Amino acid sequence: MKRSDVRATFIALCVGAGLVVGPLTLHAQEPTPPGEETTSPPPADTSSPPPDVSGPPTDVSGPPTDTGTVKATEEKPADSKGELGSLQWKDILVVPRRPILKYHRVELIPTYNVSVANTLVRTHGFGGIVNYFLSETLALGIEANYLQPQLLDHYTIRGIQDRVLPSINRYYWNASLDFSYVPVYGKFALFNRYILQWEAYIEAGIGGMESQWISRNPADKNATNFLVQGHIGVGTRLFLTKWLVIHAYLKDYLFADKYEPADRALQPDPTAVPPTNTFSSRFVQNVVFGVGVGMFLPTSFDYKYTR
Amino acid sequence: MRNHKLRSLTLAVALLGSAGMASAERRNPLDGQPAIRYRKEMRRLRFEITPSFTTDTNQQYKHAFGVGGTVVFHFLDYVGVGFEGEYLFNTNTALETQVRKAVGTEANLRYPGGYKTPGPNPTLAQHDQRVLGINATMSAFVQVTPFAGKFSLFSAAFARYDLYAKGGLGLVNYVQSSKPTADQSQNAKTCTGTVCDPNIQNTSIYTGLKVGGMIGVGVHLYFTDWLGLQLELRDYIVKADRGGGDVNGDRRLTNSDATTQNNIFFTAGLTFVLPPKARITR
Numbered sequence: 044m045k046r047s048d049v050r051a052t053f054i055a056l057c058v059g060a061g062l063v064v065g066p067l068t069l070h071a072q073e074p075t076p077p078g079e080e081t082t083s084p085p086p087a088d089t090s091s092p093p094p095d096v097s098g099p100p101t102d103v104s105g106p107p108t109d110t111g112t113v114k115a116t117e118e119k120p121a122d123s124k125g126e127l128g129s130l131q132w133k134d135i136l137v138v139p140r141r142p143i144l145k146y147h148r149v150e151l152i153p154t155y156n157v158s159v160a161n162t163l164v165r166t167h168g169f170g171g172i173v174n175y176f177l178s179e180t181l182a183l184g185i186e187a188n189y190l191q192p193q194l195l196d197h198y199t200i201r202g203i204q205d206r207v208l209p210s211i212n213r214y215y216w217n218a219s220l221d222f223s224y225v226p227v228y229g230k231f232a233l234f235n236r237y238i239l240q241w242e243a244y245i246e247a248g249i250g251g252m253e254s255q256w257i258s259r260n261p262a263d264k265n266a267t268n269f270l271v272q273g274h275i276g277v278g279t280r281l282f283l284t285k286w287l288v289i290h291a292y293l294k295d296y297l298f299a300d301k302y303e304p305a306d307r308a309l310q311p312d313p314t315a316v317p318p319t320n321t322f323s324s325r326f327v328q329n330v331v332f333g334v335g336v337g338m339f340l341p342t343s344f345d346y347k348y349t350r
Numbered sequence: 351m352r353n354h355k356l357r358s359l360t361l362a363v364a365l366l367g368s369a370g371m372a373s374a375e376r377r378n379p380l381d382g383q384p385a386i387r388y389r390k391e392m393r394r395l396r397f398e399i400t401p402s403f404t405t406d407t408n409q410q411y412k413h414a415f416g417v418g419g420t421v422v423f424h425f426l427d428y429v430g431v432g433f434e435g436e437y438l439f440n441t442n443t444a445l446e447t448q449v450r451k452a453v454g455t456e457a458n459l460r461y462p463g464g465y466k467t468p469g470p471n472p473t474l475a476q477h478d479q480r481v482l483g484i485n486a487t488m489s490a491f492v493q494v495t496p497f498a499g500k501f502s503l504f505s506a507a508f509a510r511y512d513l514y515a516k517g518g519l520g521l522v523n524y525v526q527s528s529k530p531t532a533d534q535s536q537n538a539k540t541c542t543g544t545v546c547d548p549n550i551q552n553t554s555i556y557t558g559l560k561v562g563g564m565i566g567v568g569v570h571l572y573f574t575d576w577l578g579l580q581l582e583l584r585d586y587i588v589k590a591d592r593g594g595g596d597v598n599g600d601r602r603l604t605n606s607d608a609t610t611q612n613n614i615f616f617t618a619g620l621t622f623v624l625p626p627k628a629r630i631t632r
Binding site: 159160162163196197200201203204205206207209226227228229230231232233236237238241243305 | 386407410443449452453470471496499500504593595597
């Protein structure tokens with residue numbers, strides 16, 4: 044009986060010791076946290092053959108290349124130990140997959156924009172854009188804005204100082220069919236803490252708009268113009284999540300607008316809208332800066348792998 | 351014997367418990383680690399020297415464009431101090447060209463025999479000599495670079511970039527385009543009633559160096575460790591009367607006619623970073 048007790052104690056101690064040592068061993072097998080290596084030079088030795096899966100993991104915290112990829116072999120291409128038949132480790136590139144997929148997704152963007160190039164009237168635009176992505180880089184979109192004018196001080200100052208009131212128009216709305224292309228994408232680190240994805244796009248569109256005179260004399264009737272407009276633009280998307288983005292863009296709306304004639308007071312009835320052939324036509328570049336919050340639908344996506 | 355078994359079991363459970371605690375103390379090896387290791391510090395303890403071309407974006411009377419330069423020293427990868435300055439040339443804006451035409455036409459109709467005070471319409475000469483241009487801008491600033499990263503162009507070319515903001519003391523030098531030729535003899539402080547005529551008062555009070563603030567944002571696109579393209583928007587916020595005329599309608603040219611002005615400039619330049627080799631973080 045006594046012998047049996049000793050054996051039971053021994054077995055219990057062995058089990059206990061095994062349970063204690065097991066996790067500690069596992070702990071020891073974990074890769075050293077980056078930054079805690081004592082003497083790890085930047086180019087980690089990754090030219091050795093793949094480690095035995097039962098052995099301790101190798102330290103793969105070597106420096107990434109400029110492209111964000113990690114080459115299997117960077118420093119010692121002549122090392123024949125790394126050969127896998129005709130394939131060498133240096134031939135293998137590890138490419139991180141694209142973090143966000145947009146193909147066949149719809150993007151809804153409520154936007155606000157403001158004109159930046161007109162020193163007489165500032166135009167605020169409230170609208171939205173719907174984009175459908177034909178590929179990861181190409182999108183087809185529809186855009187519409189309601190436009191609200193704000194007369195700037197300079198319009199009044201010109202009147203006071205020079206006794207001259209320039210012809211100006213207000214814009215009511217615009218709508219366009221847009222084509223956008225994404226040539227640039229990237230990522231950045233915010234204070235080396237948070238990594239965010241972004242991309243830049245170029246855009247062109249064609250559509251229509253409505254403008255109306257702001258008469259020098261408010262008692263005079265205003266003419267309304269329906270115009271064809273085109274636009275070009277550049278913008279950026281900053282991805283907060285896989286479906287939520289922040290937009291910032293610059294667009295240049297190009298159109299030929301028709302203004303109140305300078306000699307309206309000489310017309311037989313100055314309060315009536317003068318004949319259209321007296322309108323003063325000018326080519327206008329209405330440059331706007333805009334921001335928006337984009338929401339991708341569906342909100343998630345699946346990666347597809349070739350078999 | 352039963353006691354012995356119980357002791358053994360207790361010991362095993364205690365050991366098991368301690369093992370569990372050891373397991374619970376395991377931590378994520380990435381906790382507290384930087385987002386990027388072996389990151390090139392493109393700015394830390396380096397000088398940035400940028401010769402550049404500058405143009406205005408919102409001048410109402412005269413466009414200003416010219417050349418200049420920026421020098422920045424970065425204490426950290428995301429904080430630096432520097433100064434910049436530009437020398438600028440002026441041309442009339444499209445609006446100013448239209449207004450000049452209207453002013454000249456109207457003055458010829460009103461004053462066939464020469465200007466008659468109290469106006470109110472100015473002659474073209476009076477208008478031209480009072481309108482101000484900008485021939486120099488300067489600033490001393492602190493620059494913060496919170497965003498830095500890499501981008502791909504057509505998935506083929508890769509480059510580093512950073513986005514920065516700056517703010518500090520801004521100086522704008524306003525000049526008149528020509529020496530006064532029209533009569534500016536009326537004293538704005540002593541004139542009374544309808545005799546006061548801003549068209550014949552001294553407009554040079556609005557010229558000279560105006561001190562205010564400067565804020566700006568920009569981007570660097572680096573081709574190499576030491577060479578990059580800089581694109582920047584700066585806004586010099588100073589009190590000025592760019593038209594050089596009466597603004598508040600009291601028919602006197604005084605400093606109260608000067609209002610806060612945003613002078614926004616766009617700059618494109620080549621950035622040289624010294625020393626030419628960037629540090630790499632651990």
